[in-house]
Amino acid sequence: MPHPETWLRVTPAGLWCEPGDFFVDPTRPVARAVITHGHSDHARPDHGAVLATPETLAIMRARLGDGRAGRRQQPLRPGEVVVQNGVRIWLRPAGHVLGSAQVCLEWRGSRAVVSGDYKRTPDPTCAPFEVERGCDVFVTEATFGLPVFRHPRPEEEIAKLLASVALFPERTHVVGCYALGKCQRLIALLRRAGWEAPIWLHGALLPLCRTYEALGVRLGDLRPATAARKEALRGAIVLAPPSVVAERWARRLTDPVACLASGWMRVRQRAKARGVELPLVLSDHADWDELNATIDETGAPEVWVTHGRDDALVHAMGRRGIRGRALHLVGLGEEDEGEAETGAAEGAA
Structure with a gap:
């Protein structure tokens, strides 16, 4: 059974599934993209084909316009499965914003889950996060990946x-x-x-x-x-x-x-x-305790961190016997509560 690191690769455009020939949340226009949610650091314009939840596609059209939200748009509801070049793809709610989803991938018996951004606190405007257990690799964010970040109710x-x-x-x-x-x-x-x-x-x-x-x-x-x-x-x-x-x-x-x-x-x-x-203090991202609890709940022996405060999280995982790896994906974390806060500038325009 191939390890996910042999078929999920970090490229200048983002995380690429080689056998399926598609990207998850690519940072530049690509032929095929799977999008976790509608924030502009994850949902970029001008892809050829876009697969996402119906809500995320609607949000992308509202923000980018019909002509730039993907020349071909394929809605996929949580629980449904599609196959692309032998790679099984399904989505699970991420609890981040309306339509946000984790991308679950399986190829030749090897399974990886890409969380996108997520939170565990209930939100009346979107479906709650659902844990996908049994993956070989869990790919997580770490926007608030420091022990000081413990969000109040x-x-x-x-x-x-x-x-x-x-x-x-x-x-x-x-x-x-x-x-x-x-x-x-x-x-x-x-x-x-x-x-x-x-x-x-x-x-x-x-x-x-x-x-x-x-x-x-x-x-x-x-x-x-x-x-x-x-x-x-x-x-x-x-x-x-x-x-x-x-x-x-x-x-x-x-x-x-x-x-x-x-x-x-x-x-x-x-x-x-x-x-x-x-x-x-109102966040749409998991705090320190939620990040660690989620990682433990997935049962994944290996966790990759896409962006955020990865050092502390990788260290904490290592102490629990979980192999951690920082991907340092460029361009993520720049909207919503990311450091660059480009979403604020975009909203004011």
Whole structure:
């Protein structure tokens, strides 16, 4: 039985399945791509053929346009199987954003699972992560792969936001959040917590919220903040791309409270440097404990780390007898909660 390292290779374009002749989340246009989810560091434009969940394909069309989301698009629902040049391909939910999936591959009895980005915390806007056991190699992210990153319960952070709104009813709370996934999750969590008032959105966040609603995710009363009178936003919650929270767009509001929803808000220096008055530690990625628990649950004897804080995770796995390997894939981790935060710039454009 061939080891996955003989048929899954790191190339300049990304992770390539040689016998199937396709890439998983390639970073440049390729003939055949399997896409884990719609964030722009994973879902690039102009591939020849794209295989993904129906939701991810819809999100790619919304973000990239029909002409750039793959010349041929093949939807694959979790549990369905397709075969490409003898390689069996199926998807399992990743719990990251709507439509996100792990890519499960099997060739000649050898099995590998590519997680994409994932989280284990329940999210009302997407299907929960499902463990695929029995793989020979599990390919994981490590965005928050350090012991310092242990995320609080999302409900606690939403309660913190609502407590601040109650304490300062005359001020406008402006929450920085990424356009895909974090924005819709924040809205859904606020609704679950009893916030029935309109939620106001920067114009860059509206299109993907409409896409989510078209895909069956109910978000309630959403209104464009740009068209609102200043007085109407007093005591309101406004969601906006992170890049505009501390800029002139937000300063025109009524004594705004600058908030930012991100796993990086665990690091106080980051919140202070960005002028965040109310940091909300709300992440769409697995934290340290969840990364390690997931690795153990898969039972994989070998784990490859695509991007993030790989050193600490590889060391921790080694102490448990799991062989770890850092892939250092270039171009991943640049949207959502990645260091470069290109998603913020994209959303503000």
